[in-house]
Amino acid sequence: MILKILRLLFGYVLVEVNGFAPERLMNLLIKDEILIWNVIQTENGYRFYIGRRNLLCIKPYLQKTNIKLKILKRIGLPYFFRRNKKRAAFGIGSLLFIVAIYVLSLFVWEVKVIGEDHLIAEEMLKYIEKNYIPLGTLKSNVDCSKLESDLRKDFSEISWISCELKGTGLTINLEEGISDNRNFDDETACDIIADKNAVITKMITRQGTPIAKVGDKVKKGDILISGTVYIYDDNNEIMETSYIAADGDVYGRTSYKYHDYVDINYYEKDYSKESKNHITLFFMDYCLTPYLPDINSEKYDTYTQIHKLRIFNNFYLPIGYKEVKRSPYKLKSATRTKEEAQKILNDRLNKKINEFKKNGLEIVKNDVTIEENDSRLEAKGKITVVEPIAGLKKTGVKNE
Amino acid sequence: MNIPKDVLFDDVILRISGNSEAIIENYKGLHLYTSEEVVIACKKLTVRICGEELHVQYFSGYDMKVTGNIHTITYSMNGVL
Numbered sequence: 333m334i335l336k337i338l339r340l341l342f343g344y345v346l347v348e349v350n351g352f353a354p355e356r357l358m359n360l361l362i363k364d365e366i367l368i369w370n371v372i373q374t375e376n377g378y379r380f381y382i383g384r385r386n387l388l389c390i391k392p393y394l395q396k397t398n399i400k401l402k403i404l405k406r407i408g409l410p411y412f413f414r415r416n417k418k419r420a421a422f423g424i425g426s427l428l429f430i431v432a433i434y435v436l437s438l439f440v441w442e443v444k445v446i447g448e449d450h451l452i453a454e455e456m457l458k459y460i461e462k463n464y465i466p467l468g469t470l471k472s473n474v475d476c477s478k479l480e481s482d483l484r485k486d487f488s489e490i491s492w493i494s495c496e497l498k499g500t501g502l503t504i505n506l507e508e509g510i511s512d513n514r515n516f517d518d519e520t521a522c523d524i525i526a527d528k529n530a531v532i533t534k535m536i537t538r539q540g541t542p543i544a545k546v547g548d549k550v551k552k553g554d555i556l557i558s559g560t561v562y563i564y565d566d567n568n569e570i571m572e573t574s575y576i577a578a579d580g581d582v583y584g585r586t587s588y589k590y591h592d593y594v595d596i597n598y599y600e601k602d603y604s605k606e607s608k609n610h611i612t613l614f615f616m617d618y619c620l621t622p623y624l625p626d627i628n629s630e631k632y633d634t635y636t637q638i639h640k641l642r643i644f645n646n647f648y649l650p651i652g653y654k655e656v657k658r659s660p661y662k663l664k665s666a667t668r669t670k671e672e673a674q675k676i677l678n679d680r681l682n683k684k685i686n687e688f689k690k691n692g693l694e695i696v697k698n699d700v701t702i703e704e705n706d707s708r709l710e711a712k713g714k715i716t717v718v719e720p721i722a723g724l725k726k727t728g729v730k731n732e
Numbered sequence: 733m734n735i736p737k738d739v740l741f742d743d744v745i746l747r748i749s750g751n752s753e754a755i756i757e758n759y760k761g762l763h764l765y766t767s768e769e770v771v772i773a774c775k776k777l778t779v780r781i782c783g784e785e786l787h788v789q790y791f792s793g794y795d796m797k798v799t800g801n802i803h804t805i806t807y808s809m810n811g812v813l
Contacts, residue, residue, distance in 0.1 A: 358791060359761035359773075365793025372787065373767055 343384035343408030350377030351399035360393045384410060433643075440469045442501040442640060442648035449508050456487060456504070465502060468616065468650065474502065499646030520726055521575035524557040526550040527723040530584025534718075540578030550721075556582050559727050575727060584721040590700050592680055593710040594673040600666040605629060607659035616650045629660035673709040677702055681711060693717040744774035751802045754781060757795040770798055773810075780806040 349357060354377045361368060366389060371380040377399075382390070387403075394401055416423065443460055447453040461467065464479055476495040483504070484490055492507040524540070532548050540557040544550055559578040565571040608625040640652040681700055688695060700713035737743045738758055745757040756772055756779065763771035763778065765788060770781045786800035 355762045355765060358765070362759075362761055362791055362793060362796075367790060367792040369790035370787075371765070371789075371791065373765060378765070 340408050343410040344381050345387055345403050346381050346405040348377060348379045348402045348404055349399050354378050354399055357393055357397045357399050436649055437500055438471055440465055440471055440474060440500060440502050441467055441650045444501060445504045447506045447508060452508055500648045501646045520577060521559045522577050522724050522726050523555045523559045524578045524580055524722045525725045526552055526554045526556055527721045528552055528586050530586040530721045532582060532584045534583040537580040539576055582722040583718050585696060585716060585718050587714045587716045590715055591712050592677055593708045594676050595708045596673060597667050597707055599663045601661040602664045603659050603661045605660045607657055609657050612654040612656055614652060627658055627660045632658045632660040634658050674702060677709060677711045688717055693719045742775045744777060752799060754798045755795055776810060777807050778810055
């Protein structure tokens, strides 16, 4: 196998010799230790393979033995190059292409965030691209486990996260949970403070000294359960102070202001004109639009779909095209009935309440009323809920 | 002294696998090569390989390899053909 590769590398030829007693030539070759192989007898003489360099050495023997040599086939890399001299540019181009692909593969060209909540994923994507990994970061500079812990610190709603670098794409899988600030270890002394202005409705102290009690009105930042525990002696004097991590659940009644309105008279977009499509090519931040159709309108909506070029599944490149759809519109005044407006307001309010419920908040009271003002319907009021209000604050004192 | 004879007297060495392959070392040249007969010159002897579809795989200054359907291998002293 190695011999075959070496032969291909240095090149060899298939030759045919004919004349009187070709054996004589072969004997001379044997004497000179010139290797020939695959010797076949033909009608005219012999046919065999010989190395490219040895071909030059046998010239004097050919003259000496008066034998004619005919080259039938040239095989190997040197001959290949000679044959393809005219296609040198093609070879250089292919080489450059391979180098370019290799260089591009050293960078991150795509960041994907996969999560349940589309909005958080979108927000996180922008945040990551801005603060941690702008497109075009060297892959060797990306530390997945560090990124995971940084993101966990920055986004409290993450309950599980995993970063994966595959090809030139960085994929971040995450699951959102309820906000949980308790990320200190048990050794650090801390207090439980109020996250929001609230009236405490329920309080369970597991560890620490309770400062507030049920029914208390607390402000944001007030200490609810202190991590400082005093131990008194018989004379009711402080004998010892120890600092621990306070632990407990505190629920409080809080209220959220709600304001929303719907205009009776409003403007509507009239998309009666035909929308126009065009394609924009891009390389990193540079864009090129070969043809921009005229749409004869100042106002238009633009929908852009970005197609990034990729090889296989995860090998993204910073090259691609954007499919842009521009839909021109005219503003048209329209009117809706009171019932319609009321329905819109109610739908929005219900959506908000459902959002609260989804986040584990209990709705206690809903004071939102709908009023008619000038030419609009307004929904105003307060939504009172019971929610966990405990937050952690380090006291800075280490437990002894 | 146990010196190999090929070193001492330049004797030919033949390695034969079945009847399909023969490797000849310490040879001097080739007298005849057809598909039925290969005659190899050695220092003291002449080796004649007869058979069918004989084929020389390679020659080098050191050894050569003959493949094919070998029937007989005959030795004769040089000068007695």
